[in-house]
Amino acid sequence: MPEQPQQPEGAIAGTGMGGAMDLAASEASTLERRPGGGGPRGTGPAGRPRSLWSDAWRDLRRNPVFIASALVILFLVLISVWPSLIAPGDPLACDLSKAQEGPRSGHPFGFDGQGCDVYTRTIHGARTSVTVGVCATLGVAILGSVLGGLAGFFGGAWDAILSRTTDIFFAIPVVLGGLVLLSVVTSNTVWPVVGFMVLLGWPQISRIARGAVITARQNDYVQAARALGASPSRILLRHIAPNAIAPVIVVATIALGTYIALEATLSYLGVGLKPPSVSWGIDISAASPYIRNAPHALLWPSGALAITVLAFIMLGDAVRDALDPKLR
């Protein structure tokens, strides 16, 4: 019996005293009426039924980190849909004579190497970058966790095939793969780029999901559900998924930043979005050679990228914590 003084379990039960130790009848009725720990909640009466999701939502609504990151993301979505709301200018209206000039009235962020207004371009660039980041992440997370989760759950030949397939995908160099695959694409929209990222990104999530599912599957509560006669889909959705989702959320939100940056790299190499399009990636790669002369042209798009990535990571963290009852 190892001792764990750091996490002592249980509080004192039934403070009633003086009763003889004749527990023949009273054992069940007086014992352990009070569970240990005693979280901040749960002191009230039974009330309406609660579930993991409703509890998580209650928790999130009171979490300042969640509120802050959700507001940032809401703002990003807003300017992605209607960039002209706060940046009425034309991001493509550039004047080479103003190249690399600093901030001035009406142009708070200054001008970049082509003489374009950095403020306007940063706001208008949100649409592409956020779309690429969010769509690629969602695609990767869904495809990866479904494939990896099923492989981990059912095992056998399906698992072996999938594991070897992920090995093959891991061996493909991302940039080289992008050069080859995207060079044949003519469309100048974000979708080929998103598709490429999903294609190369899912194995990462699938591995994590597979491992998390295998860990969760071995728990006795899964056996208990089977012994009750639960169907495989019920076991997967009710017992395994909620317990395996945390690492997927963490990795996916971190990957989101990578995808926005990858879009920039691909654009820089000329296989992503091409110049009439506006994106943070394009601007960051365009501004990096002039970092000494015009740091402001690099600062604003990369600052926007950093804030976006941070907001998603914090959101992911908050959601993960809210889904873990132990942390409430």
Place this chain on the structure above:
Amino acid sequence: MLLDVRDLHVEFRTREGVARAVNGVSYAVDEGETLAVLGESGSGKSVTAQAVMGILDVPPGRITGGRVLFRGRDLLTLKDEERRRVRGAEMAMIFQDALSALNPVLTVGDQLGEMFVVHRGMSKKDARARAVELMVRVGIPAAAQRVRDYPHQFSGGMRQRIMIAMALALQPALIIADEPTTALDVTVQAQIMDLLAELQREYRMGLVLITHDLGVVADVADRIAVMYAGRIVESAPVHDLYKAPAHPYTRGLLDSIPRLDRKGRELSAIKGLPPNLMDIPPGCAFHPRCPMARDVCLTDVPPLYEVSGDRGSACHFWRECLHGRS
């Protein structure tokens, strides 16, 4: 007195608060004596042992008071270097989980021999020879061949023997065994306890046996100290304690275990749960679970009353408990 622990206090600082794991524990062990420290999880029995051995994790742990006298020297005031020399050479520890206590990438011969190389400055070859001798002594068959095996190649019982051999290597005066047989099957458990008792007699070592098993205690201990919520609630020679416990917690424990030699109807369980160490009840920590508790128990912490020359009980009503009808 070989080991004399006086009024030891240990705390753990955690995010949720301060857990008072050990709250004034005193016990003593003499050469050739076996002291059993009995307690449930969270009673502070293992933490006390870690503090005595000097292997407590600091932080989060912290020794906030008391003295640990080993042959008259206070170990808590020694420098790290001196403390290390005492550890292993003069006092040794046996852990519950031999598999995680042994290094999986070194052969058992290397691990046993290392003791002699480090502490005695022996050559590798001599150290290996001593390792084989030790393995023979603790009853490992074909020791000369098996000395080259890795820990995972041994069964649970054999690994525990190797742990004992390591503890024994430098012939320490004191061994602290923390649940040495809990992870083992009964038939193997009996082998290991026999071996420990035999070696202890042979080398006249002091043995502190930490356990939750009243059966194991009855089989080997001379004296017994019962711990609850970081304090010793009863201390007595083993025969006296089993015959007539002087603390209601001890009595409750004895009554709540099923017996091999009789068929009970209903076990008289102790009601409630062990206390939360961050929130130990005021007065006597056992009062919420105690069938004898009265008003004074809620407010006054009972000292360890002297019941007779060599026994003590931390219960305000030890007399009633001791002579309590039936």
Place this chain on the structure above:
Amino acid sequence: MAGHEPILEVSGLVKYYPLTRGVLFRKQIGAVRAVDGVDFTLVRGETLGIVGESGCGKSTLARLLVTLERPTSGAIRYKGEDITRLSGRALKAVRRNIQMVFQDPYTSLNPRMTVGDIIGEPYEIHPEVALRGDRRRRVQELLDVVGLNPEYINRYPHQFSGGQRQRIGIARALALRPEIVVADEPVSALDVSVQAQVVNLMARLQGEFGLSYVFIAHDLSVVRHISDRVGVMYLGRIVEIGRDTEIYDHPTHPYTQALLSAVPVPDPEARERRERIILSGDVPSPAHIPSGCRFRTRCWKARERCALEVPPLAVPERFRAQGGPAAHDSACHFAEERRVVPPEEATPGHPPGQPPVPGGEPHEEPA
């Protein structure tokens, strides 16, 4: 309360796990014989204890009984019907009646479900048992039955201690009103003082719900306490089975005798009176089971015959005629009775099970 109607009949139950080698082309190189020919009958309302050391196959047996695993061969008949080949709806129906309590109260409850959801899940899987609107009330009733406050329905498992979690696990097992509960080491993860609470609870529920138990444990004392009959397992087989006094007071199989003699008894007086049989060596691996009698490698009585002939689990011939408590099933060629647990002496202290009444006696100085 035990009747005579058999509710579960296990015959020739075998579970082998193949040992394979190779990644792409798997080749079977042997088998772990976890359960290797087990027969017993469970009578309605009784408790059958199964004891054995780690690796003896008792946990595999538990999983076979609740149809979490399919046996390699053999049959488990529940009310006459072999449940080992069932699937689909028929299997689901059987599972309603045979439930399990798990060993580890920390991994057997889903940490992301509330207690209400955990105990209520059986009703969602078997909606015919309880109407939707009625389920919450039933869950609260169950909480009350196992001695927990019904208001804790919205709490999560980590807010409870080990003993309380085990009560939740028991409530879940009882939700469908099963007839048989298989408990695999239900108290071995609990503290001594809490163990007794859970054992008492299980004993009480057996009467209240008319349950039949298969109680699997390594702790011989706990098993004796709760069982009407006891089977001793060694390396995948039952080597001796009988009523509790037959096994504990009149054991005839050398393994049972060694096992019993090794159990530490919480009575220092017994140190001198007891006879201890210290077995040599370790349990052989279930992948390499000795020929003949599987216990012969550690047995002090082993002779040539033991290596050649598998001893059947039956009443040994020499006891068949004389009857008495020694005449029970024991798989040994050279079975003889040997009492290893000393008979209890009237101790001067307090008799078992009767706690002290405080303040009832005049004060005396201790002797």
